[in-house]
Amino acid sequence: MRKKDHFISKLEPIFMMLFGTFLLAFAYYHINFQNHLAEGGFVGLSLLGKYVLGINPALSVLLLDIPVIIVAMLLKGRKFVMNTLLATFSFSIFYELLDRYSVLVIDLHDNLLLAALLSGLVTGFATGLVLRFGGATGGDDILSLLISRWSGLKVGTVFILMDAAVLLLSLFYLPLKETLFTILAVGIAGQTITFTLTFRKGKADITAVPETAHTQKAVSKPVHAVRSAH
Secondary structure, rough: OOHHHHHHHHHHHHHHHHHHHHHHHHHHHHHOOOOOOOOOOOHHHHHHHHHHOOOOOHHHHHHHHHHHHHHHHHHHHHHHHHHHHHHHHHHHHHHHHHHOOOOOOOOOOOHHHHHHHHHHHHHHHHHHHHHHHHOOOOOHHHHHHHHHHHOOHHHHHHHHHHHHHHHHHHOOOHHHHHHHHHHHHHHHHHHHHHHHHOOOOOOOOOOOOOOOOOOOOOOOOOOOHHHHHO
């Protein structure tokens, strides 16, 4: 039984990260993309680079991710980076499969408030789940964790600030209505991330990723065009 329990404990983080990345891909494709909500984080910066400098978003996302992942390897260790690569690649695969084969359409164009609420709750829970079990879904997630660690701010608060800053910069090429609702979704997601990380920890004001058995050695966001480029 001990060997079986040990085997299950090893598989649990992988399963939970895969589940989290599937939820994230589902929300970004069926809620954000299908209802034209915008993007923050590194994907939002990549789109900004495309419109201002003409740089391919697929390339710019990699250029942004790679330095942060290298820093994470030095500070957080190899296991965290491996978990992050697992989450990043599985997310891309899930998103591509949904893009190609899913026939589900969630049309909330006439109720963007509900779209923002659903996006924030699902993406926040999914991202928090991946973080809680020792990985990250991209370089911007890693950067948020590092800033949280150095500044003492909650991880979810850092997510909100980073994404909102990128979205505000992107206002000159994104529709105002969709951008404002995306900022709302980002705010909800940030609070949901914090709740997911601190649930059952008894510390509602925790400022960094909980040091669980899965995170002691460890710690959107896609746009259709970016993920398809991979």
